[in-house]
Amino acid sequence: MPKKVRIPTPLRKLTHNEELIEINAATIGEAIVELQTRFPGIQERLVDEKGEVRRFVNVYVNEEDIRFLQNRDTPLKDGDEISIIPAIAGG
Amino acid sequence: MSEKHQGFMKALKCRECGREYPLAATHVCEFDFGPLEVAYDYERIKKSLTRAAIESRPKTMWRYRELLPVAQEPTVGQQVGFTPLIKADRLAKKLGIRELWVKNDAVNYPTLSFKDRVVSVALSRAKELGFKTVACASTGNLANSVAAQAASAGLKSFVFIPSDLEQGKILNSLIYGANVICIKGHYDEVNRLCAEIAGKFGWAFVNVNMRPYYAEGSKSLAYEIAEQLGWRLPQHTIVPMASGSLLTKIHKGYQEFVKLGLVPDTEARLHGAQATGCSPISTAQKAGLDFFKPVKPDTIAKSLAIGTPADGFYALKVMRETSAAADDVSDDEIRDAIRLLAETEGIFAETAGGVTVGVAKKLIASGKIPRDSSAVICVTGNGLKTLDAVQGHCGKPREIKPSLREFEALLTQEEKANA
Numbered sequence: 036m037p038k039k040v041r042i043p044t045p046l047r048k049l050t051h052n053e054e055l056i057e058i059n060a061a062t063i064g065e066a067i068v069e070l071q072t073r074f075p076g077i078q079e080r081l082v083d084e085k086g087e088v089r090r091f092v093n094v095y096v097n098e099e100d101i102r103f104l105q106n107r108d109t110p111l112k113d114g115d116e117i118s119i120i121p122a123i124a125g126g
Numbered sequence: 127m128s129e130k131h132q133g134f135m136k137a138l139k140c141r142e143c144g145r146e147y148p149l150a151a152t153h154v155c156e157f158d159f160g161p162l163e164v165a166y167d168y169e170r171i172k173k174s175l176t177r178a179a180i181e182s183r184p185k186t187m188w189r190y191r192e193l194l195p196v197a198q199e200p201t202v203g204q205q206v207g208f209t210p211l212i213k214a215d216r217l218a219k220k221l222g223i224r225e226l227w228v229k230n231d232a233v234n235y236p237t238l239s240f241k242d243r244v245v246s247v248a249l250s251r252a253k254e255l256g257f258k259t260v261a262c263a264s265t266g267n268l269a270n271s272v273a274a275q276a277a278s279a280g281l282k283s284f285v286f287i288p289s290d291l292e293q294g295k296i297l298n299s300l301i302y303g304a305n306v307i308c309i310k311g312h313y314d315e316v317n318r319l320c321a322e323i324a325g326k327f328g329w330a331f332v333n334v335n336m337r338p339y340y341a342e343g344s345k346s347l348a349y350e351i352a353e354q355l356g357w358r359l360p361q362h363t364i365v366p367m368a369s370g371s372l373l374t375k376i377h378k379g380y381q382e383f384v385k386l387g388l389v390p391d392t393e394a395r396l397h398g399a400q401a402t403g404c405s406p407i408s409t410a411q412k413a414g415l416d417f418f419k420p421v422k423p424d425t426i427a428k429s430l431a432i433g434t435p436a437d438g439f440y441a442l443k444v445m446r447e448t449s450a451a452a453d454d455v456s457d458d459e460i461r462d463a464i465r466l467l468a469e470t471e472g473i474f475a476e477t478a479g480g481v482t483v484g485v486a487k488k489l490i491a492s493g494k495i496p497r498d499s500s501a502v503i504c505v506t507g508n509g510l511k512t513l514d515a516v517q518g519h520c521g522k523p524r525e526i527k528p529s530l531r532e533f534e535a536l537l538t539q540e541e542k543a544n545a
Binding site: 041043044045046048080089090091092093095098100102103118120121122 | 142153154155156157158159160161314315318321322325417419420422434436439
């Protein structure tokens, strides 16, 4: 069973309006590379020149922020769901 | 409606890369996910917004209407704002500072917190853009204000909150007939879910797709402070930080007043206050970092419990640029500060107010705010909404029979005990 990436609205133009993308990558870092090969241009939206996830992008694996896991090295297993979400204001 | 130049607004602009977007319900730059902010036509504003013009208008936040992001006259919350700025001499003496003021948004209209400002703007703008349903992710105060102001405007509302909120804050949303959805998780999880919901439903989420307009409402707090001080900026302003947005918007408000020539260009430091149990921004500031590490919140200051603060980066930048400090206080220090403010100034603040007063005390004691200076403390919410936090920490009433003798005996007994 593959992993799924939930694509946020601002990036759906790049994925031809696909909201859920299935991937096979073994880590978050690899997932970004895999998305880039299939949807050119998506990588630079998510990571900066140094390869770090942009500061206004939050990435979650099964609802846990990857900054509480192993950031780009966070391992992925079958059935995992990855969400990419812009930072939100307070409340 | 034309998408160009509405009212005094020019466009939405990415704070990171400067790309411009139409004035729609959208909040994130498609290119780098940077937050979008409203760009104004300051040349036109300067001609219209003078001290005399402002002073001739009703005492509400809308007397600065040119600097607030609506195309037409506001239609929701026209009475919000212009809360008292109190000269807090008794608290000043306790904290050991020459001049101290409390900006008291605990008595804001209609729901007793500074969120009435941002919601008034967000819902007025939402109506302009044709929305019928409004929503928010909230730690409580925002939900109360969205629920109340949506009710008064005849809009349908959905408010999403963490399920462990204070009872008072939950009831204060339910009473207005809002759809209150409790999420089993902390605010950052509520936020994440709301981002996903906002992408799917065509609603005006005040702090998601309406965020560029919503956040600007906070600037009115700065305008009022400057005007109420007699058209000048305070040397020091102490601001509670959750997402960090309020601190950055107060800074922007001060700067706009300088730019428009409404106040002299004097040094105005903006100090940030957090609870130790959720202090990603103050921890980074104290360590001299320009980025923060997200945390899992654990504090009685639930209205400030945001572990992944969206504007944390910009709040750190403002504090750096204004040579300001940040600090944080424990739950006990928060309760003590709530009592101190109540006992010296007769103002009952919610936990966030305890955080701000507690941090002001620390910054004055450590010399980061010099004793011979003037400071404003921002109290942003009302203690009646967070009674749970002080229950059992502020003494107990004494019970007697309706008898004069018992009362006199009680006084004698207590005098002896205190002797």
